[in-house]
Amino acid sequence: MRYVEEFRDPAAAKALIARIGAVAEAIGATRAEPVRIMEICGGHTHAIFRYGLDRLVHEGIEFIHGPGCPVCVLPMARVDEAVEISERPGVIFTSFGDAMRVPGTKKSLLQAKAEGADIRTVYSPLDALELARRHPDREVVFFGLGFETTTPSTALTIQQAAREGIGNFTVFCNHITVPQPIKVLLDDPHMLLDGFVGPGHVSMVIGTHPYDFIAQDYGKPIVVAGFEPTDLLQSVLMVLEQNRDGRAEVENQYGRVVPEHGNPVSLAAMADVYEPRPSFAWRGLGEIDASGLCIRPAYAAWDAEAKFGIGYGARRARDVAEPEGTRCAAVMTGRIKPTGCPMFGTECTPETPLGALMVSSEGACAAYWQYGGRRGPAAAE
Known part of the structure; x- marks a missing residue:
């Protein structure tokens, strides 16, 4: 596919993965815990699992899935x-x-x-x-x-x-x-994040400046990202480099689409x-x-x-309460992975959904189900 193939090039992806590994190793020498990067957009969540990026990047990186699906967060x-x-x-x-x-x-x-x-x-x-x-x-x-x-x-x-x-x-x-719920997450003392992969399509409309508060007020880096494999890998690398260098800035990896x-x-x-x-x-x-x-x-x-x-x-x-036994709220706020919900893959499946995260095209639970993360509640994070 013209104009897409270069963003799915295996050689380019391998080179980015190697660079990510080198920076992650450098960061890991100064801290024991993984670098926790939240992708805000549900489209990014699906791309990460579709292309197996969570398994390809350095083990010192953990993706945290944010509330980036508008259908999922609808009460x-x-x-x-x-x-x-x-x-x-x-x-x-x-x-x-x-x-x-x-x-x-x-x-x-x-x-x-x-x-x-x-x-x-x-x-x-x-x-x-x-x-x-x-x-x-x-x-x-x-x-x-x-x-x-x-x-x-x-x-x-x-x-x-x-x-x-x-x-x-x-x-x-x-x-x-989008900006307001990011502030809520950053104000949560239990939400430990090292940076964000910012939403590409949202930013195409609003630009990059609405995220300035993330860097200026909270000292966290954010990189607006595209949706192809090398887009996401480059964005992860940019977040890591900011962490390594002690910087907190708003950067735009998706410049071919997102104007400032x-x-x-x-x-x-x-x-x-x-x-x-x-x-x-x-x-x-x-x-x-x-x-x-x-x-x-x-x-x-x-x-x-x-x-x-x-x-x-x-x-x-x-x-209005959530269905009994579900952990939708915890998944949407990145506290647990979908597999940490006792209903995932048992009572809650695409055929019998209990929550929006399993039916939405951008839901985190749907991504885990579709791309192979079908482990039961024993896999709680």
């Missing part, structure tokens, strides 16, 4: 509210595919669809808007999910609906932002359509101030919460 109460909207008469509810099987307290969207709700999988919010054009007698709702990566496309679609005056289209907004100041068109659309929520509940992290986005009053006509009376404050997401 169950919000899934319940999505189901509630979808079951209302006259509604066509649309969603990305990886949210369809995420369990709520009673059912998933897929189960609601099986029971008769008109729920359809779409590939973009524009697909949902087109459904609204074709079905003017129905209310079409788009399940707005994702970090800053997908947030602009939803904002641009709302702007398009406003320009056309399409009144039967709304968005159930659950877009969230982000995408101005996307940022402008986001600023126009959204405003921060005072707080938003993250599964595994609890309420985080200003970490979620809601639709501004100027666009209330396209806000499903306003139209259907699903107020965020009416039902606190944090009041």
Whole structure:
């Protein structure tokens, strides 16, 4: 594949692995514990296991899997509210595919669809808007999910609906932002990290400066990374070199895609359509101030919460407990590996998921299952 092969070149990968080993050995001479690097993005987690990078790098490096899957960190109460909207008469509810099987307290969207709700999988919010054009007698709702990566496309679609005056289209907004939960993790005294591999697609939108606080306030290095094997290996090497040299900086390995100041068109659309929520509940992290986005009053006509009376404050997401026996929160905050959950591979499998981490395309549990980490609870970390 043109423009991809060079980032999967075995010789280049071997050279990077050798350099990583040399730096890890130098660091290991001054400390006994491994260098703990958190990859924030779930796409990076899957790439690490797909290419076996966790087994190829020096044993003195430990990957910690962060809460980098927007579907995984969505609280169950919000899934319940999505189901509630979808079951209302006259509604066509649309969603990305990886949210369809995420369990709520009673059912998933897929189960609601099986029971008769008109729920359809779409590939973009524009697909949902087109459904609204074709079905003017129905209310079409788009399940707005994702970090800053997908947030602009939803904002641009709302702007398009406003320009056309399409009144039967709304968005159930659950877009969230990345920098705020990183701060929560860094403030956790039990979370011992030596650096971060930063999210590439998110940074394509917001740039690199929103991570300045990680280096400046917490003294931790972060390297924004691409998703191919040599991207990740080079990023790990850059984090290690900062550790070895006693530096803490924001570096951009993914410069071919990520601009320093982000995408101005996307940022402008986001600023126009959204405003921060005072707080938003993250599964595994609890309420985080200003970490979620809601639709501004100027666009209330396209806000499903306003139209259907699903107020965020009416039902606190944090009041909904996780399934008994699961350790989803501990996995999402990097406290344990997926194999440390007693339900992993037993009661919780892709066929019978108990948590979002097993069904999402970016979930850590799905990565462990798909790429061979199918050990039972005896493998707790």
